[in-house]
Amino acid sequence: MxxxxxxxxxxxxxxxxxxxxxxxxxxxxxxxxxxxxxxxxxxxxxxxxxxxxxxxxxxxxxxxxxxxxxxxxxxxxxxxxxxxxxxxxxxxxxxxxxxxxxxxxxxxxxxxxxxxxxxxxxxxxxxxxxxxxxxxxxxxxxxxxMRGKVIKDIAKVRPAGFRFEGANLFVEDVQIMNLGLPEVKKTYHKQAKALIIEPFDDNAREILANAGQRQAIAHDAALLLGIHRDVDTPEFTPLLRRDTDTGRIAMIIVPIEPDEKCLVEAVKNVPVLESAQSSPLSSDAGKCASD
Amino acid sequence: MEIAIKKKIMAAVTCEARKVEGVPVFYAKDEEEKEVMAVTLCRVMEAVAHDMGNGVYIIVKH
Incomplete structure (x- = not known):
């Protein structure tokens, strides 16, 4: 029994x-x-x-x-x-x-x-x-x-503006990449959405620095909003770049559904990966450096 | 250890002669043709065109 x-x-x-x-x-x-x-x-x-x-x-x-x-x-x-x-x-x-x-x-x-x-x-x-x-x-x-953290627990996610300076694409002041073709730029102007992920503290900053964590964010966002790309258009791969001065993350994506609110929501709910976890603030050196 | 080339310049497109060496160079007669050639190359090679800022597009496989 x-x-x-x-x-x-x-x-x-x-x-x-x-x-x-x-x-x-x-x-x-x-x-x-x-x-x-x-x-x-x-x-x-x-x-x-x-x-x-x-x-x-x-x-x-x-x-x-x-x-x-x-x-x-x-x-x-x-x-x-x-x-x-x-x-x-x-x-x-x-x-x-x-x-x-x-x-x-x-x-x-x-x-x-x-x-x-x-x-x-x-x-x-x-x-x-x-x-x-x-x-x-x-x-x-x-x-x-067993409930792990998600991005909204460690960082603020907000929509941001983007611009081209010549061929260089910027989200606020973070450079993302160089895109040469005018037709690609046009698609970006028409459909792309950008956002900024601002870590709450130094622990979060180090989590977001992990390239795997950023890839997970790109994957989930692309899956939820649909991605405007095919195998022969790698220009439209979503990219997340780090502001090396502050640790902020800038993201640009060209979704099929260009809905900013949904994009922010999607990114907020991406799980924080176990392998990206780090906590410099729990060490004396980390605490001292964060002042 | 696995060693692989992740990024590679597949070709360059420009209007000016002798500006690029060492990769396949495609010469266009004007800006318009340069763009069309770059788009075609990108789609065929599944690559991205980057603007060098001096009138040269490099087609890079990522």
Whole structure:
């Protein structure tokens, strides 16, 4: 009873964790099946642990160690798959973003194991209803603890103006690139949108300095608003450049839907990548330098 | 270690003779033709035209 209940709840938890949102991933039907199956395996492993210990079958617990090897495979599977899809993306995700996604996939299996473990322990000792309640409690705790930051938590995002000085494109005073062709400039004047991302503090400044983080912003913005480019028009690749004096980020994009408000909203909700995290302010030298 | 060329000047387009050397140079008779040639080269090579500011467009593959 405890095992069956925990396995079912654990698998459902895996399904609940699969956020099928705009990122279109993992909404591929076969990927959903893959991850549900792995979630089932994780839930089973977590569920049998407590009853096995009670039955003095200590060897069963060693299976938990096996699980970690198994789920490390999940990470490399995701990394490989997303990596191989990069070449065909109009605006690639970038290796940092892919690493973040792959790590999340691995971690979610461990979380499923945790939910199944707690559920089976509670069902075993107190009964089914308490088990379900415990599963919900752990589920919501995980949801809150695992919620990462997004760009709006670390920086102010605001629309900005852009101009050409000769062939050089500027967003406010940040130089973006050199574009020679008048026809390209015309398209920029007609459709491009620019914005500035101003970090709140030195930690945020270093996060935004990470090129992978900027690539993730470009990818998400391009995905949400549509990008006015094809394989033979690399001029319209969205670009994010850094103001090297202040650490501000200037972004220019030529979206199919030139709606400034939506663009700002899209950029605000880009996740802060784990690999971009850094906190110079937590060190004495960093604090001293920020004065 | 993997070493790869990420950016490469594929060609240059200009109206003035002997201004560019070392890459394929396309000579245009006037500004209008220069632009048309640059656009064509960009689309064919999947590259970007950059203005050197001295009447030369370089076609760069990024």
């Amino acid at each position: 405890a095992i069956a209940g925990a396995v079912i709840i654990g698998t459902l938890a895996r399904y609940w964790m699969m956020r099928r949102d705009f990122r279109q991933y993992p909404s591929y039907p076969h990927a959903v099946v893959n991850h549900l199956a792995l979630g089932f395996v994780a839930a089973t492993l977590g569920a049998v642990a407590v009853p096995a210990i009670v039955a003095k079958e200590y060897t069963a617990v060693t299976f938990l160690a096996l699980a970690s090897t198994q789920f490390r495979e999940v990470r490399s599977m995701e990394r490989e798959m997303l990596g191989s899809l990069e070449k065909t993306e109009m605006v690639p995700r970038g290796s940092d973003f892919i690493e973040g996604i792959a790590r999340t996939f691995e971690a979610r299996n461990y979380l499923v194991m945790l939910i199944a473990l707690v559920t089976s322990a509670v069902i075993f000792s107190f009964g089914l209803l308490y088990g379900i309640a415990a599963a919900f409690l752990v589920g919501f705790a995980i949801k809150n603890l």
